Amino acid sequence: MSQRPRLAVWKFASCDGCQLSLLDCEDELLTLAGAIEIANFPEASSAVADGPYDLSLVEGSITTPHDAERILEVRAQSKYLVTIGACATSGGIQALRNFADVKDFVAAVYASPEYIDTLDTSTPISGHVAVDYELHGCPINKAQLLEVISAFLAGRKPAVPAHSVCIECKQRGNVCVMVQGKPCLGPVTHAGCGAICPAYRRGCYGCFGPMETPNMAALSREWRALGAQPRDIKRALRTFNTWSEPFRRESEAHAD
Amino acid sequence: MPTKTIKVDYLARVEGEGALDLHIEGGEVTAANLRIFEPPRFFEAFLQGRGYTELPDIVARICGICPVAYQMSAVQAAEDAFGVTVDGQLRALRRMLYCGEWIESHGLHVVMLHAPDFLGYPDAIRMAEKHGDAVRKGLALKKAGNSLMALLGGREIHPVNLRPGGFYRVPSKKELAPISDDLKRARDLAVELVHWVASFPFPDFEQDYEFVALRHPDEYPITGGRIVSSCDIDIAIAEFENEFEERHVPHSTALHAMVKRRGAYLVGPLARYALNYDRLPQSIRSLASESGLGPVCTNPFRSIVVRALEIAFACEEALRLIANYEQPDQPAIALEPREGTGFGCTEAPRGICWHRYDFEADGTIRTARIVPPTSQNQPRIEQDLAAVAAPLAAETDEIIRNRCEQSIRNYDPCISCSAHFLDLSVHRS
CATH class of the missing domain: 3.40.50.700 (NADH:ubiquinone oxidoreductase-like, 20kDa subunit)
Structure with a gap:
């Protein structure tokens, strides 16, 4: 023992x-x-x-x-x-x-x-x-x-995928909430939760933090196109992973 | 007689970080300080300037063990400020979700954290070597609570589905059917658990408490009611600050709450039970009587029996709500933010969790105030400790330390409320 x-x-x-x-x-x-x-x-x-x-x-x-x-x-x-x-x-x-x-x-x-x-x-x-x-x-x-x-x-490497929540939405059979007009952080967020928020008909709020090499600027453009204000983007990025480099830098690009 | 100090530097089997200092002079306990050194996280500060829709997601992170309590008090406060009431099946679903949290949180405490004290083990895993059946059943019970939370909330820790006005998504009647079978089994396990914990050896230790809990016209309180006490308090949730205050003491990052006119009070299962015994269904009252409990229990060591009873109640209550459930047309009612102040108060597993928010016209939070259950119990825990240690003052530090640690665990203290917990030092001179 x-x-x-x-x-x-x-x-x-x-x-x-x-x-x-x-x-x-x-x-x-x-x-x-x-x-x-x-x-x-x-x-x-x-x-x-x-x-x-x-x-x-x-x-x-x-x-x-x-x-x-x-x-x-x-x-x-x-x-x-x-x-x-x-x-x-x-x-x-x-x-x-x-x-x-x-x-x-x-x-x-x-x-x-x-x-x-x-x-x-x-x-x-x-x-x-x-x-x-x-x-x-x-x-x-x-x-x-x-x-x-x-x-x-x-004694092996953990099998933990590094892709975005979008892949998990496809695996779960979720209808894309962005397509339905709801801002979602899924495209830039690290997988792992199993795409819970979109399955409950809300946008991902990024609680698993940034995926590897996220395209933050493209996501902000999509959010703006859906009517989100700069303050909304800033708030969304300043939560549980706010000090991670990609979320922090992008949040600084948007006004209060 | 010498003066001495007994210290417990890091309290085990509690959620969060705390310590205890006991001062003994000439055979008398002169001070019992529960030192909470949980690093402060400043939730009330960073909530300023955030939107009301973000509230439930942010306040959930105050506590991983009872996130629903924080979420529920917060959404109620927003709804109160904006002049809407969530009722009917949406309210029933919220109560159902909260039952899941009671089962999960009480199950964790009763079986994993508290029972080992009575049977003389350091933890549930070592307890399982002799009491494997009881531990496995306890885990199954806890799992049923978690499954209910995961179904209604999306996941068991930091659920995602609650929002001001209702939910993001509501389940169909059919979706709830499988959980009903789990809860029926859980209800039977809870009855066994009540009988098992009622057979534990309890010290004679009765205290005179001022109990404080919610009271509702026709329900055992979970999501609403008036704030009442076993003395003379009977007030609306919005009037909390008239009767209660929080004091900042040097030895704790948790604020100490007091009844302004009197001092320490007690929240949680013992208080809820004593003040609402008549609101329990007959089945649970019979179970209480079989386990040797009258309508009021003032021995904090027996709180483990009351918690087990509340698990049985929560299973029955969730089953009743599921049986009467009809899927609502909309997952949430419409909400228009407006300038104003809102109050929320619900029965967290450890006692009332009170919130107040001031909102700007667009629903931005101007100020926030959150009073978690453990900070309310902290002064009363210190009084219990002094009373428990007094007759033991001549005993060895080891005996005093063990009994004090057990006394603290009677409260299921949850110190991670940022705001807010333990390590034992005995100072003798």
Whole structure:
């Protein structure tokens, strides 16, 4: 039993949804626990074993001086480090502070700002340490999480497609919502959710972040042709993956 | 007697990051501070300037365990500000979706996070070595809640289907049929779960709580009602700020909520149950009685039984709503934004989740205020901790620490509400 690889799950600034995805694997969880030793997963267990760990799953972004130190420690104890979700991979919705003055944000929420110790920015894990694999999504797809863990156990590369949500719409048999006049971020968004929003008759809102080499300018032209205002485009790009380079740059091209 | 400090530096089996400091002087507990160091994410700040249609997608990200609670309070606030009421089958669908979240969130807490405390295991996976059947059934129950959320919301974590005015897409009656079979099985599993958790050993620990929950004329409260308390509060949702206030304390990134006139209060399953026992169907009241519960439960360790009862209720309620469901003509009612203030309050699994938004004429958010359940319970958790630790002051740190951690988990605290959680330190001198 002691030969099983050792797993750790870490949390930084986040909603807990991505690590919950692991507990949401109701049918696979006990089997998984037989194949891998869950050595450090505080949300699920009060038995926390010391490192080093073979596989670390990291949720959340870096937003405090303490967390900026803690991630270095996590990296030092981890052979293979995977970020799970939009916060860890691109900074999350809390990266909206990167466009503003964080002092104004603190003052808007807290009566005594001097009690709050926070950084000016929310940044992805890759901005602080080397990351071995990034899993996209807000939240991640649990089937993809199982694929990443299975691939790790088998010593192979995860089979996670890098195309856009458009391909998933075709696979699911969705009628294109853009053709029906609804602005959609699907053409520039990384696959992985299974094209849920178009299946529910709304445009994709980009929660899996940008695909590889998205054509952002062409998408904005399509949105304008459908009647979207510059403010609508800017808002749509400034959500859960706002600090990813393609979304950030394109959002800056549109007025409030 | 010496003065000492007991610390728990990172609380396990809670959602989010927190710690606890306990100060013991001359055999007396002089302070119990729940330190929440969850990094703040400033939702109320970055909601300023966003559109009302974006609200449910953004506030969902406050919590991955109870996203529907945040979404539902937010869409209600927008509807309140713009003068529309969502009722009929659209309202029934919302209640159905919320039942899914109660089943999933309570199922996670009861089986995976809380039950191991009573049986002496560090987690559900190790508990499964001796109690495999109970853990597998608990997982199946949780899965039924998730399936209901995925069907109505698109996915279980951060559902995409809710919007101000209704939904993007509503299911046909036929689509709901298969989930009905899942929920019938889940209902039976929930009854077994109630009996299993009711057999756990509970310490004698009764507390005098001011319970606060929603109360509705004819429903066990989930999506609406008035805010009532076991003392004298009976107010409309819009009047919350007259009776309650939030204080910022140095040891927590969660604000502490208080009844202005009195202090700490309790929200969540114990409060909902005590204030709305008469709104539960006879089947659930009988189940309560079989499991040794009267109409009021003031032992927080028994909250696990009340949560299991609420799972059984949520399964029955969802089945009732599905049986009466007729597909609405439109997935949403028309909505015209206007300048004004709106309020929303719903029963998250952990207690009332209150929202207020001021909107500009085009529906842009001017200001936002969100009061999550755990920040409301935090002062009351600290009082429980002091009371739990007091008779144990002469015991070893290990004994005190274990009992305190268990007391905190009685509340199913969810600290990831950005706003808002735990690590135990015992300081003795």
